[in-house]
Amino acid sequence: MSFISNLLNGISLGSIYALIALGYTMVYGIAKMLNFAHGDIIMVGGYAAFITMAANWCPLWLSMVITVAVCTVLGVVIEKVAYRPLRSSPPLAVLITAIGVSYLLQNIALLTQTANPKTFTSIAAGAPPFLQVFSGKGAVFFKANPYQDEGLKPVLTVSMETFLAIVVSVIIMIALTLFINKTKAGRAMMACSEDRGAAQLMGINVNATISLTFAIGSALAAVAAVLMCSAYPQISPYTGSMPGIKAFVAAVFGGIGSIPGAMIGGVLLGVIEILSKFYISSQLSDAIVFMVLIVMLIVRPTGIMGKKISEKV
């Protein structure tokens, strides 16, 4: 039973990674750049949710809307101010700028919110667990322990946060896939990632498409921020950087630029992380995650779903 519970936790963490990885992979596919600041947008989203949820006047749904709006605007502004002027510059310059933006956000958070981690109130606070399984009695959904009086403890508990993370991620992924394949804007995004110059010649507004990509990626980061801070109820200026990097690992793992790849890579990476944390060593789980990346890049540099791109003169 503990294996199943770990597996579910892994899938839940993995679906959060997948949401973040989608942002990375979409931006990488279209703008051909590694947005290092993506992880810090998560952190900003976490603080936006933390502050609005603490305010009395703000109901939960409104604070979620504000969080998503803040991140979306932030992502678009960053793209416009820092990345767009450098679109045709050498990759090293873009990468350094992205690191600069990431550091800027982190340090603004450090100065305004201090380095002390704060306790985040889960969005599912007070709700009963999604599922409890009792030996000999079967499963109970969405209810507090009915056998409390008999002193019976569940052998398997799936918390509401775990359930929410998985469900929300699945819904978003389906919606995103539909959006990209069925709508005009989505097809424009695909065209831009295939060949930006040709897309422009076909009358696609490349700048607007790239802005839209950043907006969607940042909005997904906001959702991921709320889900992650609910599952691991703490927030600090450094909250975003590690999950951000791991999500990038997930994106590379699945094949960068590929949307189904980011989903599969994210879930697999989350499962690997939780299982290695539990069965190998909690201190070495980060090292194991990065080992996965390195092995992947040696064995199959294009990732699980990636396409092979050969460089031309």
Next chain:
Amino acid sequence: MRKTTKNNLITFGGTLILCVVLGILMQAGKLNSMTTGLMVTIGIYIIASTSLNLTVGVLGELSLGHAGFMCIGAFSSATVSTLMINGGAPNWLSFAVAIIFGAIMAAILGFLIGIPVMRLRGDYLAIVTLGFGEILKSLFNNIYITSDKNGLHFGFTNPPKNIDASTKLEILRGPKGTSAPDLTNFWVVAAVLLICLIILMTFIDSKSGRACMAVRDNYIAAQSVGINVTKFRLMAFTLSAAIAGAAGALYMHSLANMLPKKFDYNLSILILVYVVLGGLGSLRGSIIATIVLYAIPELLRGINQNIVNYRMLIYAIILICLMLWKNAPVFINMREKIKAKCKKSKTADLTSGGAEA
């Protein structure tokens, strides 16, 4: 004299003079202990940033795991120096052997890591070096080495057991850090710095160094004229790692207790900031940027405690602005226009001056 030779001589001579002047001032007792400590730290950071400049500036690849190599250098050198001093070797010899050992260990790991890493380029390389840096940090967070009369005992994730208590000597203590003997002083740092500068300058000016720059400027063209791309890239990466290892060894012996988590991503970024702001490929730039960017906030600390908190914020803004200024087409055009205007006004001055005469 060739332009590069002249340039190198100026950089080296300047550093040498600076070291000698500061050293004399220190010996004469004109500097307080805070300034002396600052000089040691800055010297170590200069060694680290010049070595990173080899990867970022000359090789043109962004390495985000430089702190990892410093980490190896630090902990392997601490093991050697502690054991040697415990065995009765003189301090200077133990320290010299420790620094060299740290550099060699970092070079070996740099070589091993470089084999997979140097197959990649750009963003992938950056993230993989970052990953390796994190892996090295977590490894040293889990390694325990203890010595007693029976020899060395190693432990992974847990301290080793069955140790003779009377002769017990804990060397690496995992996350609790390592206390190496306090051996680093200004003269050692200055000597290592000057040696590293000579090595770096010789390498960059050599055939291999020029091959690296050719690869940086055009990968495919370099390959097509028969440059063994992987070999030269690996060579530069290994050398960069080795010097970072020496810097780590010095860093380790300058603090009373060093925790593995000090060698994290943030340290790599800090060094990268020095390299980028100093100028990619310019050793002199790295040296000046490190001195200025490290010393100014520390010296201003006396005036206003808060200024140090704003340090990284200001660096980040400068970093973004500098990249935009240097690379954005808008600003490149603007710079050229200004340049053209200056030229025009100068020639106008000349002609009008000529007319008057």
